[in-house]
Amino acid sequence: MSTATRSFVLALALALSSPCALAEGIRILSWNISNNAFEEEAEEFQSLLQWADPDIVLLDEVHPSVGLDDLHIALATLRPGEDEAWQVNYGASGGRQRDIVASRAPLQALPEFSSMIPYPEDERRHIFERMSDEERANANLTMDNGIPVNAAIVLVGDRRLLAVITDLQCCGDDADSWQEYRRQVEAREIRRHVEQVLERTNVDGLMIAGDFNLVNGLAAAEKLKEPYEICPDGLSTAELYHPDGVSQWTWDGHGMPFPNGRLDFQLYCSNTLEMHSGFVLESESVGETGRHRPLVAEYGWK
Secondary structure (H helix, E strand, O other): OOHHHHHHHHHHHHHHOOOOOOOOOEEEEEEEEEEOHHHHOHHHHHHHHHHHOOOEEEEEEEOOOOOOHHHHHHHHOOOOOOOOOOEEEEOOOOOOOEEEEEEOOOEEEOHHHOOOOOOOHHHHHHHHHHOOHHHHOOHHHOOOOOOOEEEEEEEEOOEEEEEEEEEOOOOOOOOOOHHHHHHHHHHHHHHHHHHHHHHHOOOOEEEEEEEOOOOOOOHHHHHHHOOOOOOOOOEEEOOOOOOOOOOOOOEOOOOOOOOOEOOEEEEEEOOOEEEEEEEEOOOHHHHHOOOEOOEEEEEEEO
16 A cells, blocks of 8 residues: 555544544444454454544454454554443354454343344245255355344443444355345345344434445345334445545455455444444555455444
8 A cells, every 4th residue: 555545544544533422423343354353363453443443343254263352452452541441242143254243332232133043944945945065065155053143232322323233145146146035035134133123122323234245236235224113214325435535345356256346334324323434444454354344434423
């Protein structure tokens, strides 16, 4: 990365890190870290967190074998000396693709997301029948461990933000592939569990983030964006860009079957939240921690 580009990104990070109470501004980083970035690339991961200086960290595709000590160490380096102790909620569903909600504000666990979220039996059977024998035998494609998703309520001052993080099924050759069908099933089940939370308890805001893997159309994201009781206008997409102000790709597809693309998103309820600023975090370090780029955005309450 050039000196000019690095300076631009650092300027953005510094602009986002201006002092403000968490109740007034909520800086959210969401990132597909591809299994164990905060363990194997601890120094780079910590550096990127310090650049972004988030209040809430949403991580997807975290392998269950990964210990959380390195994550706690990285989080503890942010704004040293402050009284807030980071809280981490580690998802139970998704097998090799667990999801994490971490916050410097208190977290409230949710029974709707505190155990494995299974695929509906009829849908599971339909997906399985469309797989090849090789795909059925591939442990990475199993549905036995549930849908990769996690959620918690972040207690932001006197407000309650429902934060959801997911990693939808990847790949698929076309819109009729079983992978696309599975993505849409996952989105529908995530939405159903979100609505269960909203029926049971009051929240003031809603955020759904993660790697949506939209390689065959927008249907899965559109299902998640449809109106909710708390959000009658539906969820809005955070429009985030690289330092060039034009590029929005979040997946580095160099040398891979899928080219550079916009696979990672933050969806937010614009009825109660507004996005103040944000960017796709790009640097030499982030390339060492995986092919996905972190999204960083700051929101305020309306």
